[in-house]
Amino acid sequence: MEKDCNNASVEVMSNKQVIYREKVRGSLKETNLKVKTSLERPKADKDSGTIAVKNLYLACEPYNLHLIKYFTRLGSPVPGYGVARVLESGHPNFKKGDLVWGMTRWEEYSLITAPETCFKIEHTDVPLSYYTGLLGMPGLTAYAGFFEVCSPKKGDNVFISVASGAVGQLVGQFAKLFGCYVVGSTGSKERVDLLKNKFGFDDAFNFKEELDLDAALKRCFPKGIDIYFENFGGKMLDAVLLNMKFHGRITVCGMVSQYNLERHEGIHNLINLVLKRVRMEGFVESDYYHIYPKFLEMVLPQIKEGKIVPVEDIVEGLENSPAALVGVFSGRNVGKQMVVVSRE
């Protein structure tokens, strides 16, 4: 609220936004994005099937770049997952004041045109920011990817790349709780420590310090890998293919090392899919929305008992989000990167 010249209260209807300004070529740069303030806020008309929300927390992750590159027009706000408060509802399932998580945009206020894809937040006895991570898309991704796609068995040797990322750290913790041997790769000494000491991985290595990824994997898995949870792509995938066990599974969640490249690196060792009878399968968490309640039922008690530990890297303010997103690709963050838009 500000005061007008007559000292009456008027609401300034501004809306700070992070806009996709300039086509991404090669790596994402801060200049591809622009923070600007619009003087309009979205409205959700009655029976429009839409909801107008105030964004509170935004996930800041490689998936944002994927969405930018493939699904965002220049001049539009960056899309991504977030936690928001409903301000106006034109949809029968939502009412003013509801908390939701789902696909929104990087701005203070958003109009969500397909709120059916959002989840209402019922459990508020955990930090709301968790719904951008552990209890949101990364959590469901880790759960569905590991339990529904990897076909895990107790005692399996599990390797996870980008292991300290939002999804990787959870896959590792789920796999440990399930009784697997778990090793992760990540990009700094600090993160290696996090994996081993905070997330309970059996082993971890800094891929930037390994001259020979094949040798690193052979050191960690002398008997080979049963499950590879693929977040990285490129040379790591090629090295993993040389180290898979018979009937191993590679679950492809993403290939973050490749998103900044005009053309993805070539993978040369796919013949190992035949030699080792390996199944490699891509998946997207949105195919698993129906198991979200089952997931919450498993994970909420584990959070409360301290068995699952999220680590968040929190940035305050939309204006700092472009740098935070660029930082995700250079490995600046430790744990799940998240942007606070408003603490209400």
Place this chain on the structure above:
Amino acid sequence: MEKDCNNASVEVMSNKQVIYREKVRGSLKETNLKVKTSLERPKADKDSGTIAVKNLYLACEPYNLHLIKYFTRLGSPVPGYGVARVLESGHPNFKKGDLVWGMTRWEEYSLITAPETCFKIEHTDVPLSYYTGLLGMPGLTAYAGFFEVCSPKKGDNVFISVASGAVGQLVGQFAKLFGCYVVGSTGSKERVDLLKNKFGFDDAFNFKEELDLDAALKRCFPKGIDIYFENFGGKMLDAVLLNMKFHGRITVCGMVSQYNLERHEGIHNLINLVLKRVRMEGFVESDYYHIYPKFLEMVLPQIKEGKIVPVEDIVEGLENSPAALVGVFSGRNVGKQMVVVSRE
């Protein structure tokens, strides 16, 4: 039989063999192999668990090169599948006179040290040579690969590379009988005609005449591919990855275009596994030996009714087998390449 100086009959115990002479570098050349005559024939001692056989027909296929490169010592005869007659048995499951098919070597007489992996031929009312193709490893490969790995549904769009090869021609015929739309790629006009007119494929193209494989696939599959039966690898796989439908399946049987390369070509489009939630799975027919009786039960009546048609390319004599194998990689053969060692 020859006569000795006393005019008595003596058996000349020679054994013509095709030896792996020189390490394959780059493409297979005839000079990598050598035909020689040994003066010894193998014996199967009583209770040795082995059988001594006379080889009758040998499969001549890309898999032989795979076996040569990865599993054959210099100086040893080339391994491969074949049909043979048991001459001596030291194994309780076999007796003199039995016909078998399984892993043998490119020579007139072989000692099979693991005859458990051979199948006894019970049905001799079809040509014996079929057991190197339709009723042998390629048949079981096509059957297991299509029905057990591809998860086919009626109406699926199926694409097969190396479609006129021993396996491809059968996958196509199985898929057509199952009610799929089937397109094959192959390497000559003659073979395209074979696919369309003899094997009943819905469409086929000569990949050597397509400047843009992606465009060729889009022309044949405007709505995309549900199942890709991968025999080729390299650029074809990369183009297919751009054309898969959501939840498509890629069954990797082999990558024949790559076996002659020191380093396999890079595959750049694997991110489509995620974008389209595609499953890519390698398999080896030896994991499916247990379904061989079920396979025979299906396929024998279809052969007799003329619903499944094998096309064989027959070469006479072991001495011509090195050229025949080189020819398989240059696309010389039409249909399943096979070598007759002896018609008994």
